[in-house]
Amino acid sequence: MTAAQIYQRPFGELLRHWREHRRLSQLELSIQAEISTRHLSFLETGRARPSRDMVLHISEHLEIPLRERNHLLLSAGYAPAYTESPLDSPQMTAVCETIRRLLSAHEPYPAVVVDRGWNLVDANAAIGLIAEDVDPDLLTNVLRASLHPEGLAPRIVNLGEWRAHLLGRLRRQISLTGDAELGELYAELHGYPCDQPEPEIELPGPGDIMVPLRLKHSSGRELSFFSIVATFGTPLDITVAELAIESFYPADPGTADFLRDAVPDRTVS
Missing domain, CATH: 3.30.450.20 (PAS domain)
Incomplete structure (x- = not known):
């Protein structure tokens, strides 16, 4: 999957992808991240829009690599949080x-x-x-x-x-x-x-x-x-x-x- 394809996917779809990739139920993730199962469900279905802090919070509990955290932020409408610096910079x-x-x-x-x-x-x-x-x-x-x-x-x-x-x-x-x-x-x-x-x-x-x-x-x-x-x-x-x-x-x-x-x-x- 190209970066462009990732950016075009809705935040909820990417969140569900990572939750399932980590083999967690909504209940298990909601307990780990200390958010309600209802709110998590709304985030995945697009009925609720996450704050920037919520995207980073959930990314941390899903142990998502920094590069993919930026993808999640972009899909939610926020600027990337993590730089990618050339080694010669x-x-x-x-x-x-x-x-x-x-x-x-x-x-x-x-x-x-x-x-x-x-x-x-x-x-x-x-x-x-x-x-x-x-x-x-x-x-x-x-x-x-x-x-x-x-x-x-x-x-x-x-x-x-x-x-x-x-x-x-x-x-x-x-x-x-x-x-x-x-x-x-x-x-x-x-x-x-x-x-x-x-x-x-x-x-x-x-x-x-x-x-x-x-x-x-x-x-x-x-x-x-x-x-x-x-x-x-x-x-x-x-x-x-x-x-x-x-x-x-x-x-x-x-x-x-x-x-x-x-x-x-x-x-x-």
């Missing part, structure tokens, strides 16, 4: 500097920054240890680079397991945001070939505590990583809210030693 200087410090401090371990669509925003130098020989065109999108047959996929030892993990994360993101473009990305990725079984449910094997990324390196060794995803905790700008920093850590001593040797000037505690 002056007000984003502090954010970009913070990201660069985090990326640099994480070396010699790899780290990337992605936007809502998993497009690569920034990365540290160590990511080259993972992404060696990957087509630069594929590297513009992290998920595409990971699962494409001309990307990392042929070097991922546990491709079926890692692919199922990434697609599961993407499904959960689609469920949260309702983003049609992410749905298209999911369909594309799901169509990529995979010659390994893909678990429907992630269950640990003996001694497993998380899903690792096991990767064949050109040196002939196998590198093993786990990752941590961080987001900004108090975003009031759409761009900031949609950024995610994924930091990779060695999952075994051999990988840690290899990374330290690859960037000898770094001291890792």
